[in-house]
Amino acid sequence: MEEVVKRRPIIAGRERGPGPGRYALPPTIGYINHDYTKPSSPAYSFHSRMSSNMVSVDSSPGPQYHIDAKMTRFGRDGTPSYSMLGRKKRTHDTFQTPGPGAYSPERAPPLNHHIRPPSYTMAFRTRYRSLDAVPAPSKYSLPVLLGPQVPNKPSSASYSMSGRRKSGGPSEDLSMTPGPGRYNSTDPNVYLSRQPSFSIQSRHTVPSDVTRKPGPGTHSPEKVTAHLPRPPSYSLGIRHSEFVTPLVIDVSD
Template sequence: MGEVVRRRPIIAGRERGPGPGRYALPPTIGYINHDYTKPSSPAYSFHSRMSSNMVSVDSSPGPQYHVDAKMTRFGKDGTPSYSMLGRKKKTAGSFQTPGPGAYSPEKAPPLNFHHRPPSYTMAFRTRYRSVDPVPAPNRYTLPNLFGSHVPNKSSSASFSMSARRTAGGPAEDLSMTPGPGRYNSTDPSVYLNRQPSFSMQSRHNIPIDATRKPGPGTHSPEKVTAHLPRAPSFSLGVRHSEFVTPLIVDVLD
């Protein structure tokens, strides 16, 4: 078998490519052969100098040439125009049109089932009544709603507090007050669903395998050549690259 030659990657620092002048790109200045992928601004050119005849020879009508404002480059403006005439003189036979104040539409009777809005009139003031049969608001008396003595109203529960006992009460002798141990508590499993109960058994022996097993140092996978042409070998390459900047510790001014 021939020796396998390992190819190292190409370092970009050793490559010597063409300079910027070797690239031929379309220009982005001007409009001749302009790069079509870039936007271009409008371009203008200067005309050659005209002769002096335009100053010495008068070829225009001047300001006296008046153009009507209604004339456009498409023709005369087609918007309508109006004018106001003078007021006509009144004659004896002329018809005098009545003004808005001469009409009284509110006096016309309803015709053809016309609907009229409601109309109201104001009567004269009545005499003051000396005896008013209607009682005032403070003359009414309503039943009291506090307590449970109203038969036709719903009421909440009412409680009363009695006086504190002085003879034989807990305030006189604290030893008469029963402690927590005096009360008998019922097992909850009597009146509720009984919960599952568990018990703990003795500890079981752990199964032990008495066979001897090889440790990690017993195996040598680097010596296996069953599926390889030879055992793997390693070598150290170049310690430092020639393109790496060296570490400068002491800087001399």
């Protein structure tokens, strides 16, 4: 029979990992292989001690050498530089670009269903017509703007006065005025959203079932296996680890 090995959770306090010196991080001193996530400061180096002969013998090149300011120890500075070229000589092969006055965009035909602005021309003078009878302004008859007779003009409210009613009518005797019950009101469900309607049903018959129903104590919901692989079970765990902080209740001042 195989022995069952019980696995326990890994506790970080029992693990002994490598120290900080085991990690190979890029240096933050100097220029070569510098950590690109850290800002770099100026780097300097110490030269070896010069011999005593250098004091009496001058081997320096002197100020005759001029080093360009754009030259660095890693090559030439990559800053872009620009210059202005001289005017090119005009030859028969040189393309001559037309000026703005050579274009006539107003003469271009409409392309791709472009909308063109209206264009106007001035015609010659018309002949003098002395025999034509041009009507005067008073000869025109415009429709009246009172009432609903003009279909293309907004009309205001129009009122008319009728004849006097017979003596003793509702306008003189208020007792002849019809009451609220004489008017037929429209059902609100016709022109509004229909309201809910309810009805009362007849009384139900008394149940006469004589079968015995189980009580609440008969059911055992903790033993259900219809939707679970097995009934739920509970057990007591082991003693807490020594790495857990103990509960301190009494605190001395």
